[in-house]
Amino acid sequence: MATSKLQTQLLYPDLQTALELSDKEAIDEICVTLASEDLAELVIQLEPNFMAVFFEQAPEDRAIEVFQLLDVSIQKSILDSISNQRVVTIINEMDPDNRTALLEELPAHVTRQLLSFLKPRERRQAQKLLEFPKDSIGRLMTPDYLAIKQDWTVERVLDFIRRNGEDKETLNDMYVVDDKGRLVDELGIRDLLLSPLDRVVLDIMDRQFIALGADRPEVDAIQAFKKYSTRTALPVVDAEGFLLGIVTIDDILELAERETTEDIHKLGGVAALTEPYLTSPLPYMVRKRAGWLVILFISEMLTATAMGFFQDEISKAVVLALFIPLIISSGGNSGSQAASLVIRAIALGEVHFKDWPRVFRRELMSGLILGCVLGIIGLLRITIWSQFSGIYGGHWFLVAMTIFFSLIGVVAWGTLIGALFPLLLKRLGADPAASSAPFVATFIDVTGIVIYFNIALLMLRGKLL
């Protein structure tokens, strides 16, 4: 039957006992029972020393499979704690793309040492992959693909796969190359399985294929898989069209998930964490947060400066001070809303910089309407309150009108800034998600105070001020 989460967890004590006793037979049995993904789920729960025992004692092929499913940070600590002999096995047998992902995260001297552990063929391959720029598609690539020729029959291709397919990353897609190694087409296994055995590849080909450039940034690969969403692998070529390798969807999904996490963290004003929340060390966590928090704090100090200019007005009409948090937070909230909408729309490719006039008009309208809604609520609240309490003084209606117009101004302003700031960042080549929301909020706090007191001066001069 299907292994469920619950069943997997039930085996955790068995695994622990087996590792404690170094009982190779029991370890083997658990390894046979579970899928690698389930095994990995148990392994990451182990104490570091038991984890090391697992990777020493488990059957080679399973140890290698499970190892590749773990985060690079865990892989690093495992390599540190197991015998050199096992390190050599694992590092030689890993899929080339996973190996690159690990090697690029290690300090240079460790990478050099691990490269020296590799067999000549693997070493050449690993070095070639590491030559591609960081965050490029080349780094995601595996050279273990199926290449076929156009004059082969379907039968020959199937025979070829049976003899050479074992170590290929996927058999779902194969690549037709010319004699020089240039990519001329890609075929899905479907095209092959549905054709008579004596048909020639040339007659199945449609010469329509999507290829990724090895030097292009990773994000191109994410977008290509998103668009051609039924594809599970895409070929990678160099500038001359030579087939270098393939990128598979599992790596892309992992990458896309990491990007989304970064976006969400940035929206919250945190430098992107690369480690899971609970296991990242506290000093690391604090450092990642302190940077932006301090920048925002220092910017926010301008609110004190701005208010300093209106100190006289505040002492004359303390009632004005009461509404400051309400006014500026309304601007901040409407700004965050607009920013999160636009940031996501940019990420999904729905909005580009050239759309700014449309965004401007939409958001100005939205902001004015939303500002009116809040303004009317504020107006009502002060009107009703002042029937029962003298807190707003004799000029309560003027105070209420000040609040009304300030809310419209600040909300419309906040909405515009929130929507346009991410577009501006995008235009400047920066990441639109980079702390936009908190930065926008801070900016609106400062400017909101200026808007508020100026409207107050207009409305209340000669009365309260």
Add this chain to the structure above:
Amino acid sequence: MATSKLQTQLLYPDLQTALELSDKEAIDEICVTLASEDLAELVIQLEPNFMAVFFEQAPEDRAIEVFQLLDVSIQKSILDSISNQRVVTIINEMDPDNRTALLEELPAHVTRQLLSFLKPRERRQAQKLLEFPKDSIGRLMTPDYLAIKQDWTVERVLDFIRRNGEDKETLNDMYVVDDKGRLVDELGIRDLLLSPLDRVVLDIMDRQFIALGADRPEVDAIQAFKKYSTRTALPVVDAEGFLLGIVTIDDILELAERETTEDIHKLGGVAALTEPYLTSPLPYMVRKRAGWLVILFISEMLTATAMGFFQDEISKAVVLALFIPLIISSGGNSGSQAASLVIRAIALGEVHFKDWPRVFRRELMSGLILGCVLGIIGLLRITIWSQFSGIYGGHWFLVAMTIFFSLIGVVAWGTLIGALFPLLLKRLGADPAASSAPFVATFIDVTGIVIYFNIALLMLRGKLL
């Protein structure tokens, strides 16, 4: 060569002209040149009336492929604008999973009408799929899968695929069922392609398979594909283990992307939009934003109430008012940071409610450290400023100490609330992302004012107050 974005766009004028002239030959030619995904990219840029011409005139198979790649909202308007005859063709030839996604979004009477257009077999299938609860895995399923028997040889399976594979959603995976139709194993095409032709399926099987329950929520399917990341399709069974259909990764990716968009919108305090940013009508957009904005505004009114209690203090020491935005926004920013970290960690399954004591300890420590950092900066700023200006009065040092301790208190408090509130929502069965960040910020604004003035009373009583 590979079709690039640029090349695709170059064909847009040609397509438009061809549609304007209803030039069937030219339309056919463009359809042959482009992949369906590229064609879809051009089609969504067309005016609605040209879009209708496209779906009337394009070759049937391409029209159906392109139609299925569009958003449901666009599909709806196309069905409204093309001939009944084309509607019948498209609706009959769609993949069952895509058809369910469309039918479930239509008003009941339209769904009934479309069902009546279906051939009997398709209708029974569509009705069966619609019987599964909304947002369940059953609704994502397609019954077009490959089922094989365990006593077949590899050769027979390959023959079977050649004859019956045409209309199957994927040939990458096949499913071994017993005589009653119960799922007993799944095989990847790899297992088959690498085995000798005379081997019997039974000898290849490992009886290890992952199956999804048809009644389970969609999110289970997302998690399963995330965990078993090399899988491109998973089988769906009923409670008795009968194979009902399969779910493929392209549908899951689309679903996961929609969930992420919702999370990001909720973080920004917007009710999740189901339409793309630029094309959703303004009133819809404003409605989606007004709800939360009003709730936050009304909650934030408590800041005015809270400050009302300290009106006397403010009039005695206006200098205190100057720092209110700084203090409360620091609490809000640290709260947003903590909230976005914890919300994402919950979404990734890294943190659960039971972890709250650990989260509490981590965040209390982080909050105190971050509060001290900001406190020291605040202290320095006031100290330095007061050497040059009299703005903070004679008791500047007491004011500075008030700010220092308030920042520690408010930042630690904000961090704690920001981290624990999403966990609480999760515990209550609510969505942790649901407007956590702005709600937390508002809550901290109100409580931050209370903390600040109480510390001020403690520090300044008898001096300024």
